[in-house]
Amino acid sequence: MALFFGIQSGIFYSLITWFVEFFKFKELSNQESVLLLTTFTAMQMAFSFIIPTIMDKFDNDKIWIYICSLSMLIGMLLLSRYNSLGIFLFAVLLLAFSAGGLFPIALLLPLKFVHSPVEASIWTSMVQAFGYMIGGVIPILIGVIIDSTNNLNYLIYSIITGILFILVLTILLPSRKVTNKNGG
Template structure:
């Protein structure tokens, strides 16, 4: 009986982690499908709209280091609950008015919450599921993928359904955060707070900032995150630049997100059988080069193939980025500190690329540099495999 109750408790933990993960992208990725709508409505440049992606991503890096002290101070359950409340406010305030300043402020708040949430959940997964953390990380990344897919699929639909109101299309994601908060408070046992405080007083963690291996993982994570957020922000305007309507471009973004979502759960499961991270990275890197070349040079049905390949690449790169610091961690405190360092530096690095694309487009009036940047990111990701092997 006790074993059955423990099993049910673990299942509820996984479910609650999944629902929290659903909320870790819509506040950011909901901007991309409405990129041109926001630029026209707010009378700002593409660089300014790019900042709405870059700001929360930069915050994800800037504040990730707060995960360890916050988790020590109030514990996992209370920390995640607090961060979900911040996400509810960040999304909900977007209902109020059509204001670029308000979007900047809420993007900052969302980035703050997501930044701290990631390392805490990584450490929690490592602690609670030491033998199956690859699978649970897969479910976690699957939830993040679904959240990104929902925002890609429904943002334009909400916009059109509510009288072309982008405030509703962006603010409605607060409801998803409310749902996650209720499930988290109900499913996670209160002793999660007490256990962490006891453990962190006796565990020792290596300092990742002095490890060459950690820096190599950080670089990889930053490159793959740059690729993800840049694609979520710029795929719709790229396709519209090729002559597609907003609706068709939105459908293709949704298609890419669905492929990525399915891969987020499939790749970690496959990695339990074929465990070489290097082989996976090389394979995904070369597939990505093909995908972005097709996206640049081709049109018509080939664009669907390009988006399919890019979705597959994104689906594999992200869970590998989550797993690499956990592979190195010897305990849950070390999982937190290594994940904090990787996510902190990686997200700060990745905040540069979406804004860089916006600046290049404003100056040139075309997307040639956009495609060059995407191909450059893939080449750099392939190159990081050498660093990862060297620093093993």
Template sequence: MSNKQNIKAVPSSIGLIILGIIIIAANLRAPLTSVGPLVSLIRDDVRISNTVAGLITTLPLLAFALLSPLVPKFGRRYGIERIILIALIFLTVGIVIRSLSGAANLYIGTAILGFAIAVCNVLLPSLIKRDIPNKIGSMTGVYSISMSLFGAIASGISVPLAVNAGLKWQGALGIWGILSFVSILCWLPQLGNQTKQTTTTSQQMASNDVNVWRSPLAWQVTLFMGIQSMVFYVLIAWLPEILKQQGIGSNQSGWYLSIMQLALLPFTFIVPVIAGRMSSQRLLVVITIILLLTGTLGLLYGSSNIILVWIIILGIGGGCAFSLSMMFFGLRTENAHQAAELSGMAQSIGYLLAAIGPALIGFLHDATNSWNLPLFILLGASVLLFLVGIGAARNRFVGSRNSYELPRKGR
């Protein structure tokens, strides 16, 4: 049996790796979720329609779709740590450019930060699979909480920063450049990581060479990723506007969006831990869909007096869906290479689907002058999420026809 060599990074300290993952994850939603509550301010200042305003949320998703398939190759060639550092630098630059006045700067900066976030989105699951393989569930939960917590904070403080603090929408968006700069400083020590040669059997190399693009299971994971992302980013972009139609002011609707994201926090940690100990995650998929359907139906037909209840239910469902999509990258693959390839594929096609959401919903609202049809679209998306989720939750690896019992202890 022939052996082949593979480069594997050796972390100088697991503690530093975990700290780096947490701080980087904090940057992956805040620059995006800070936009939703400010859409009306941006729209009026730049003088654009709801459809065009939806592109502010759509552009990063298109960037995710375009760059994600290439990221695993960059990571293998230049090293995961180095590529992540470059991405963090571009993220900071993109945030600064977006915060400058003018529509051109708004969209150019948004595109740049979208490319940067795409790199980190793809490589973080692979980094966890490589360096902390026995704690995939708990580490996925930790970085999911970091993402969601800072995403919620960004939604809640955007309007107060822009209006009450007098920073305008530019300052409210630009302030997140401070966090991305701090993440650069925290990640710099990782460049000192040494590398070592590890031997890999030909059987393992064969598993490395699996073409995930030909795997039905990989496509189910991809569609699950895409549909849940579409639902989430539609809510991030338009929930404040949906609430305004029901008589809720900008400040309050921004905090409601923040509460939706805070509601998912415990579940972004609990769900990955539970999922990692289950051979099949189908029960979790069913629970997730019930929550999403209930929350959406509540916005459509429920009492406005308990609208916060529907928002919290939506948040919990969204948190479960996101956590499952992240877990599938590790649970449905056998090694870090496959995890990166599946992550790249899922985030490419998945976010391409998600990118359609905010602009389409904005267009439908402009065409009907109502949020009812957009909410029906979300109901249909939840049904589709169930269909692909049942397949993605099967106890199998990509590229394999047989079912494998996944290790449960320590996941």
């Protein structure tokens, strides 16, 4: 769970860190690049409220992880294949949907597998502590790759690799909920 949390955080931090430079690499103006970053950030925040609300009605975390991961993959493939502001905007919306969904899922995931409030506190603190450490290193590693190759397309390859790791971790997650020993 800490690895899941770390990778999804690292993906988000990497997009925030490298989006403007990536879009300038794709020959967009500074204004267009910043507009796309702003759109991503605003929409990601909106989706981080909308998606958990929808998830409450359809309680299957794995399905939502798959939907968000597919959205991220499609968005990254669009960024890699096309060079148009309209396509970039659509891709950014897909990425914002994905990032906005994966973050609350990662926050709530430890709660699905605990028996008590004490366990919930221990698990969430452990998952977040190690997850944020992992997430903080990922944009730096991507930056080292980008700097050594002088190719911002490695942002795309790195994000796709991260999403594939998330999909593997999702497959490995237990599919059952743990019920509270106290009858809850």
